[in-house]
């Protein structure tokens with residue numbers, strides 16, 4: 531009997547120790563999220579807002595959706611940038627007009643969603659707004675524009691979109707546009723960096739206090755922006771090229787220049803920007819074959835042919851699921867920037883609903899896992915607060931005050 535009792539006590543003791551050990555770090559994470567003004571500077575959720583069956587006021591599930599208002603609350607996320615995204619098409623007047631319409635629809639949809647769920651979220655336009663909205667227990671929704679394609683070559687549209695609430699513009703997307711060269715255009719350079727119009731756009735954005743976003747743009751475009759921008763800039767969703775060797779990521783020289791500019795790189799959660807893909811897998815090989823089709827004959831196919839390629843793509847993804855990088859792999863990028871230039875120049879930009887998502891951070895509600903990992907690596911509270919928003923809001927405020935001087 532005595533032995534039984536002692537065994538019982540040992541088990542209870544172990545349970546208590548485990549509970550305390552299990553709860554403590556989580557409590558700490560919660561405390562930090564309550565204290566911080568947390569921001570994710572990039573998601574593509576407005577694309578989903580245009581779909582009828584999507585309800586942002588309800589808890590949704592990945593992979594179909596990774597950002598919704600209740601999920602933001604659950605994940606201790608105070609603010610987010612919704613990107614009005616348009617993909618780059620051939621730069622005809624018709625396509626430019628269509629992109630302009632789409633961007634406007636996404637902005638309208640963002641305002642509508644916040645109006646519909648006004649007890650949960652509000653559209654924010656100034657750096658101060660996030661603090662006020664957070665204090666009211668709501669989520670601050672900022673608007674960014676991913677790809678300057680909707681501007682066409684009309685400089686007046688910069689002010690027009692600013693007046694609609696847009697607070698950053700990602701100058702281009704996967705292909706070159708009238709503003710600058712992209713890091714991933716198959717044809718290569720067209721303007722050798724920023725075009726003449728692109729320089730005007732930079733000047734205009736500085737004047738208005740609109741933040742310039744260098745994610746997606748070519749290295750030469752980046753250095754041109756550094757040269758011409760009077761205000762600090764951001765990479766709203768980019769990672770470290772020395773770790774994941776993708777052109778979309780930033781090399782050390784760029785990160786150093788960004789820090790000198792007092793800007794910030796917001797590390798992206800997209801798999802190939804976090805870890806180089808394993809090229810030995812069947813999935814990789816099959817996808818490579820399909821990518822070749824996309825790059826060559828796809829555009830000249832009829833609808834039937836295109837649909838066959840698309841469903842083949844889906845089949846491969848289902849049959850050979852990929853192993854996603856983890857939060858630990860992700861925080862390696864934060865570490866890298868911290869070691870290279872210091873903690874003041876790094877933040878978080880998920881790219882959720884645009885390709886972002888890790889094995890243990892699949893949607894906004896999982897963001898505390900990133901905080902937990904930083905704690906494990908002995909980041910101080912001050913450092914974590916900087917990563918989660920302090921750095922970004924410093925850049926935002928600087929853009930606003932420079933605009934007032936201009």
Ligand SMILES: [Zn+2]
Pocket residue numbers: 676745746767881884
């Ligand atoms: Zn993007």
